Amino acid sequence: MTNASGSTFTFPATYSFPPFFTPQPNSSTRHSQLQKWSALIQSWCRHHRIYRLSLIDAIDTPLFHNSALRKRVSLSEARAIVDWMAKSEEDGGGGRRAEWVSAGGAGGVSAGGGEGAGGSSGVGAAAGAAGKIVAWIWWRRPEEWAELLADWVEETGQKNTVLTLYELIEGEATTSQGTVAWTIHITNNAPGTSSRQNHLNTDCLAEFHGMDLDVMLKSLNVLVKRGKAQVFGHEDQQGVKFF
Template identity: 45%
Template sequence: MASLTPSSTASTSNLSTASILQPSTKEPSTTTPPSSSTDPTGFSFPPHYSFPPFFTLQPTLSTRQSQLSSWSTLLQSYCRHLHIFTLSLLDALETPLFYNRTLSRRLSLRDARAVVDYMCSEEGGHRAEWILASQSNSSKKGSKPASDDEKTKLYIFWRRPEEWATVIEDWVDGTGQRGTVLTLYELAESDVTKKEEFHGMEEELLRRCLGVCVKRGKAQIFGAEGEMGVKFF
C-alpha cells in the first residue's frame, strides 16, 4: 500500500471513490462553494479547505510553511471535534479531513506525511508523533529517523501529554479523588469521565500522560500491564 507512488494513488482512487463508492456522502451544495464547508459530523472546515491549492503543497518555501501550519491547525481542530487521539494515515486520506469531495481535491500520501512530519517537528510545536511499531512499548520520542513505510499511525496532540496531565490532575482535584486509587479503565472508559475531554483515550497514551503526573510528583502508578491503577496525591 504505502509503496505506491502517492500521485497515482491520488488520481486513480480519486475518480472511483468520488463517483462510484460514495455518491451519497457528496454534499448537495456543489454549485455554491461555501466559504466554510461543513462535514456530516458537524465540523466546520476553515476557509482554506475551500481553496483548491490548499491540497497541493506549495513549492515556495515561505508559502509552504504557512500552509503546513494551517494544515496542522486543521488536523488538530478536526481531531478535537471528533475526539480522536490517533490517526491511521492511510484511512484518514479517504476521510473529509484530507479529501474535499466537493472540490475533488485531496492531499496525497506524500504530502500528508510532510504535514505530519512538520507537526512532529520543533517548528510545528510537536503537535503529532508517529507511532512506530519498533518502539510501541516505550514512550520515548523517535530517536532514530523512521522510514516512510513505518509512518502509518500517529498521535495527534491537540493537547500535549503535559497538557493532558494537567487536565487529568485538575479533574481528580475537582472531583475530590485525591488519595483514591483509580484504574486506568475508570479514567478512560467509565461513565464518570464521559464528559471529560480525555474520555476514550487509548491506554498507551493515557499511561504516558500519567507518566508526566508521576514525574511531577503528583501521582503514583501501581500494578502490571492490563490492570494498572493510579493514585494522585
Template identity: 45%
Template sequence: MALAGQQQAQNPTSTTSNTTPSAEFVFPKSYHFPPFFSPQPTALTRQAQLKKWSVFIQRYCQHHRIFQIQLIDVLDSPLFHNSTLKKRLSLKDAKAVIDYMVSKDGDERAEWLGPEKSAAWIWWRKPEEWANVIANWVDETGQKGTVLTLYELVQGETTEKQDFYAMDMDVLRKCLGTLVKKGKAQVFGTDDQQGVKFF
C-alpha cells in the same frame, strides 16, 4: 485498521472515543480552495500552508476525538480528501504535513508511531496538557490518595462529563507518565489491570 461505512468517513482511525460530536465539523475556508492540497513553491507560503494544515488536523481530530491516525486509512477520508473539489493529499504530502507537526516548528503536535511513518499520534492536546486536565480534576474532586483503575478513570460514571472520558488508553498512559515524573501519581499493576494513585 479502517472503520466500516459512514463511521470510517467521520472517524478515520481505530483509536477514537465512543462519544458523539455535538455538532457537525466546520471545515476552514482554506479547505475549499484547490491550492490548499498542493505543496506551495516558496518557503514562506509553504510554512504558512503547513501551519494551516496542522491547525486543521488538530481541530478535526479534536472534534471527532481522534487520537491516532493510520495514514493509509485517512487518505480517502475528509481529513485529506475534499471530494467536492476532487482534491486530496498524496501519501508523500500527508507525511510531509505530519513531519511538520512532529517538528519544533510545528509545536510537536504529532508523534510518529515508528520509523516507517505509517501512523501517528495527533496531539490536539499534548500529553502534558492532558496531564494538567487530569490533575485539575483530581484536585477538584478530592481524588488525592484514591486508587482508581485506568478503566474507571476514562470510562467511569464520575468522569463522563470530563474531556478525558473515553480517552485512548495509550494516550492515558503517556499522560499519567507525565504525572508520575512530577511525583503526582503512581501507576501499578499489569497492562490490563493497571491502577493509579494520585498524590
C-alpha cells in the same frame, strides 16, 4: 461529517481553496500552509476522538480529500505535513503536535517512562518513510493532558484516591454526575488553546473520558515524574493513585 455525538465538523475557509491541497513552492506560503494543515488535523482528530491517525485510512476521508473540489492531498504530502507537526518549533516545525507510532507497537509506557512526548524527535527519522503510516496527533500533548488531569483531580477531590484505568477512562468518575467537570472549547484555528469553564451539567464529560489507553498512560507518566501520581499493576489491571 458528524462525530459519535452527532455534531458536525466545520471545515475552515482554506479547505475550499484548491492550492491548499498541493505543496506551495514559496517558503513563507509553505509555512503558513503547514500551520493551517496542522490546525485542521488537530481539530479534526479532536472532533472525532482520533488519537492515532492512520494516513492510509485517512487519505480517502474528507480530511485529506475535498470531493467538491476534486482535490486531495497525496500520501507523501500527508507524511510531510505530519513530519512538520512532529518537529519542535525550535527546529522549524509545528511544536510537536504529532509523533510517529513505531512499527513495533503502539508506544505504550509504564510508570517509569519519560515525561510528555519525550523522545518523539528522531522517532520519525529512525522509522523511515515505510514506517510513517500511523501517528499520534497531539491536539493536547501528554504534558497538557497531565495538566488537565491534575486540575480534574483537584476539582473533584480525587487526591489519595485509587482508580483503575478503566474507571478513569470509561467510568462514572469522569462524568459530571454530581461533580464539577471541565468542558474544553477549542477552535479550528487554534486547537492548542483552550478556555476552561466549570459547569454542573450532567451531559458533560471530562475531556479525557474515553481516551486512548496509551495516551492516558503517557499523560499519567508525566504526573508520575512530577510525584503527583503512582501507576501500578499490569495490563488491564492497572490502577493509579493521585497525590
